[in-house]
Amino acid sequence: MDAIAEAPDQTAETDRHLSAFIGYAMKRALSIVQADFARTLADYDLRAVSFSALSIIVGEPGLTQTQLADALQIERSNLVTIIDELAGRNLIIRAPVAQDRRRHALMPTTAGKQLAAAAQASAIDHERRLFACLTEGERAELQRILRKFRKEAVV
Amino acid sequence: MDAIAEAPDQTAETDRHLSAFIGYAMKRALSIVQADFARTLADYDLRAVSFSALSIIVGEPGLTQTQLADALQIERSNLVTIIDELAGRNLIIRAPVAQDRRRHALMPTTAGKQLAAAAQASAIDHERRLFACLTEGERAELQRILRKFRKEAVV
DNA sequence: TATTGTTATACTCTATAACTATA
DNA sequence: TATAGTTATAGAGTATAACAATA
Known part of the structure; x- marks a missing residue:
């Protein structure tokens, strides 16, 4: 309980006891992606969540x-x-909905559509750059497996 | 700018405009893993980060x-x-280091080693259960690709 | 009664600066 | 001067409850 320890020669790979976990590997990988993605979106003054929101509004206007x-x-x-x-x-508007005045239909403006298009192009470029260390087949497998997991995981 | 919108029949897959991104797929998958992992660790009154810390201290005593x-x-x-x-x-102690009294050598107690072992067994079980929807080969590929990415990604 | 958008709030996570004691 | 641990703090992110307007 009061042991005096020698300081060991501690270098890298100190997390090797966790790297057996897929969840841990996913977290570490994602944090790399998120950091690079945040840098990419900074050019448009967007956070990941605002980019996602804007992209969905452009793709599904009126939701x-x-x-x-x-x-x-x-x-x-x-x-x-x-x-x-x-x-x-002025990237989107909250449009009133005729049938239900509680709701707001989210609509992109022209500026919103343009910014979304530009940011999406940069986002695609960011992924192309960042995942260039993987082969085309590996990227496709990674996507496929992650999607399968999300769809079929029993929570 | 003041458009009145019809409310569209909005069902599922509203995020399909984002699912082309590997980062998005990773985030969605990870959030499933994290939720299940948090439930697993609640039995030991541990959060993911305290589990990780304890596991590393047990694996690398003295760091x-x-x-x-x-x-x-x-x-x-x-x-x-x-x-x-x-x-x-009382799962770990901060032991004084003889050579450098600024430092604390982190050492697991017997109770800490026991809790870590039990929590690790549950964590392994959690991953086995949760990733059962993937084949053995898919789990291995996912791990391998994530590790390769983490190691080789150019940030 | 129930739902939509909203406000307020609290709790966690994360990042930064500055302090202390040691080196 | 620099480093290890610590404190304080501020900014995100996240979750919950309650309210007004509307259904």
Whole structure:
């Protein structure tokens, strides 16, 4: 309990006791991707979540905030400031819905569509650059396996 | 700018515009893993990061807090409360280092080694259960590709 | 009564700067 | 001067409850 220890020669790979876990490998890989992605999106003053929100709004114009929150897997309440920000930059509008005045139909503006297109091109480029260390087959396998897992994992 | 929209029949797969990105697939997959892992570790009153810290300390007894922070890729300052908690539960001790009295050698207690062993067994079981939807070959490929990416990605 | 968007709030996570004690 | 551990703090991110307007 009061042991005096010798300082060992501690170099790299200190996390080798965790690297047997796929979850750990996924976390480490994702943090690399996220850091590079954040740098990429900084050019457009977008965070990953605002990029995702804008991309979905451009792809599914007219969806409501609740639907978007579900798609992004975030709480409705936490989406509000994200939408505020995109709307404040005139990238989207909250359009009133005729049939149900509680809802807002989220619509991209022309500027929003243009920014989304440019940011998406950069995002594609970011992935191409970052995953260039993998072969085409490895990238495809990684995507396929991750999608299969998401679809079929029993939680 | 003041368009009145019809509410579209919005069902699932609203995120299909993002699923071309490997990073997005990784994030979605990881969030499933993390949720299940958190449930698994709750039995031991451990968070993922405290489990990781304890596992590394058991595997590399005597390492310092700075070394552990590097291994976990977190800030030294944010490690303090994690170590406080583990030490407060008598799972580890901060042993003085003879050669350098600034440093603490992190050593697992007997209780710490026992809890780590039990939690590790549960963690292995959690991965076995959760990734059962993948074939053995797919799990191995996923691990291999993620590791290769982490090792070779040019940031 | 239930739902949509919203506000308020609290809790965790993460990053930075500065302090202390040691080297 | 530099380093290890620590403290304080501020900014994100996340989760919950409750409210107003509307259904």
